Amino acid sequence: PGSPAWLGTATTVGRALRMIEDGFLDANNVNDLADKLGIGSRHLSRLFAKHAGASPSQVAATARVQRAKRMIDAGNMALSEIAFAAGFQSVRRFNDVFKALYGRPPSSLRRKVNV
Template sequence: FFTGVRTTRIYCRPVCQVRPAKSANVVFFPTAAAAERAGFRPCLRCRPETAPGSPAWRGTATTVARGMRLIQTGFLDRASVDELAHKLGIGPRHLLRLFLRHAGATPIEIAATRRVQVAKRLIDDTAMPLSAIAFAAGFGSVRRFNDAFRAIYGRPPSSFRRTVRAPTKQGVADQHRPTGRTSR
């Protein structure tokens, strides 16, 4: 059901966070369509005209989710944050605010983390040279790759290759061997 306020001609969901109206001014409707037919307009806060779970109902979280999908496909490896914001239909400053609110990090930080994770996976699973891994993961140079890797893991990428992987002839690790002694 939906509640409508006679004085403002606005209808809301029962869970809307706005201050409740006087009970004498409240009218109830079984559907949003019935409220609109009676001349009421939807509340801009709880958005009763949208279905729960729809992109319009989820609001800015949908925009951030679209941005995250683009970043995961490597969009920021070939474009700027301004271009990402333009593709999402918002301004760069608003994009930054939304990402900080919903993801807890900026788009650049999320893209950098993705690049390091892709590189780590390539180090673990392939016999590619580290310079090829740097460019395959989206880094512009081997130096940036090494700096980012050290910032995240505290050691250079070459140390992971020496201690973690046992390469095979095909170039893919088929088994990971422990580097130290096992305790009983």
């Protein structure tokens, strides 16, 4: 009692979510994540569907977009630099995922400065 295993599958999903937030899926795939957690990738997908309502890949994409949004808000980096720094493999994928999540392109978040 009291051990993570005692708490059940929610603990496994929680560990996976922390690893995804830390960028694990930026350099690895879902099979690697499942291996690291000591379970199969199909079981991991079922757990995510049950506890998170999304696949590990969808959660990772959302985490990347949120990281990118924070970078856009924080400074003047080029959007292409932000895409790669947030963990996207291409600017096109960054734009597509951002637009799907927020309904507008990332460039629309840039503040217009009147000179």
